[in-house]
Amino acid sequence: xxxxxxxxxxxxxxxxxxxxxxxxxxxxxxxxxxxxxxxxxxxxxxxxxxxxxxxxxxxxxxxxxxxxxxxxxxxxxxxxxxxxxxxxxxxxxxxxxxxxxxxxxxxxxxxxxxxxxxxxxxxxxxxxxxxxxxxxxxxxxxxxxxxxxxxxxxxxxxxxxxxxxxxxxxxxxxxxxxxxxxxxxxxxxxxxxxxxxxxxxxxxxxxxxxxxxxxxxxxxxxxxxxxxxxxxxxxxxxxxxxxxxxxxxxxxxxxxxxxxxxxxxxxxxxxxxxxxxxx
Numbered sequence: 001x002x003x004x005x006x007x008x009x010x011x012x013x014x015x016x017x018x019x020x021x022x023x024x025x026x027x028x029x030x031x032x033x034x035x036x037x038x039x040x041x042x043x044x045x046x047x048x049x050x051x052x053x054x055x056x057x058x059x060x061x062x063x064x065x066x067x068x069x070x071x072x073x074x075x076x077x078x079x080x081x082x083x084x085x086x087x088x089x090x091x092x093x094x095x096x097x098x099x100x101x102x103x104x105x106x107x108x109x110x111x112x113x114x115x116x117x118x119x120x121x122x123x124x125x126x127x128x129x130x131x132x133x134x135x136x137x138x139x140x141x142x143x144x145x146x147x148x149x150x151x152x153x154x155x156x157x158x159x160x161x162x163x164x165x166x167x168x169x170x171x172x173x174x175x176x177x178x179x180x181x182x183x184x185x186x187x188x189x190x191x192x193x194x195x196x197x198x199x200x201x202x203x204x205x206x207x208x209x210x211x212x213x214x215x216x217x218x219x220x221x222x223x224x225x226x227x228x229x230x231x232x233x234x235x236x237x238x239x240x241x242x243x244x245x246x247x248x249x250x251x252x253x254x255x256x257x258x259x260x261x262x263x264x265x266x267x268x269x270x271x272x273x274x275x276x277x278x279x
Contacts, residue, residue: 001033002245007044010244011159015251018050021128021156023148023170023254024057026102030162030247041245042106045159046126054126056147058169059107059114060096061088066118066203069188082200087193090116095123100163117141118190119205120148120172128154139204142169143176152255162247166223170254174261175213176206180269183213216268226252229260 016022024045034040045055064085068078091114095103106112107123115122115133119141124132132147142148148170150156158170175183184207189200206213212221230250233239238256242249 001035002031002040003035004040004044004047007031007034007041007245008047010242010249011045011048014159014242014244014249015240016045016048016157016159018048019052019127020049021054021056021126021132021151021154022049022251023151023156023158024055024102024106024161025159025163025167025169026100026161027163027247028101031245032247034245038101039105039109041161042102042109049126052127054124054128054132055106056122056124056129056132056151057103057106058099058120059103059123060099060121061118062094062096065093066188066190068200069202070186082189085191087191087198088118090114090118090121115141115147117146119203120146120169122147138201140176140206142172142205142208146173146176148173148254152258156254158252158254158257160226160250160252161244162249164223165226165250166220168222168226168257170257171222171225171261172206172208172213174258174265175208177258178262178265178269180214180266182215182269183207184211184215214265214269216271218268221268225261225264226250226257228264229257232260 026041028038028041031041064081065088067073068081095107112123112125113129115136117136117138122133132150135145136147137145158168185204186207187204190203191198191200230239238253240251
């Protein structure tokens, strides 16, 4: 069995250092049994970066809050949501179930704060938490000015603990800023409180759904980019691979991954055959 201390030691061996800003993706099953419960996993990450460091997770929202207008629901389903969905509480509304158990445990842990954009809603705790989530754009909240943008600016890391490499949220930032045409745009409505009343606000982003932001995107596009980056990296500080608990884990330089992804995405957008072959 693992402990908070042993997991923090694994993380330091992987290359996580005091003072770093790190975006965490984790599979609690992959880690294995942890004495003290699952919160010990994100607490071990916080221990590894120390009081001067910061931990961030993408938490999104549960069903209904950003579904109206996407074309995924029937008119009757949308009408029911418009009539009954409560206003979204940026700090306290639950994390998206699809993002795993740890996202909600981290969001609800004392001291964690959440960004005020439903597009790209992040939960953050640590020294630079306020800076990371300040002034997140309402529209295109995964692009310029987002916590992901700031993660790159600050020399931050992406930490994958046994998680699916196709779920690396940072690559949505690359999609947002990459200069190619024909990006799919998602438009939807979000219920928020305005002067004590529930109000539905319009929101839009480049499409982050499974179909991909561009028609040329291959299956498992993000995983292919991450795998290619890992295979071509020369180790710390760009990328390091090891185990945290039982989980195969990777620590990735955020800006390095984005810089690697941009030309690949641009090439895919220009030629569908490139997308079929992946990097």
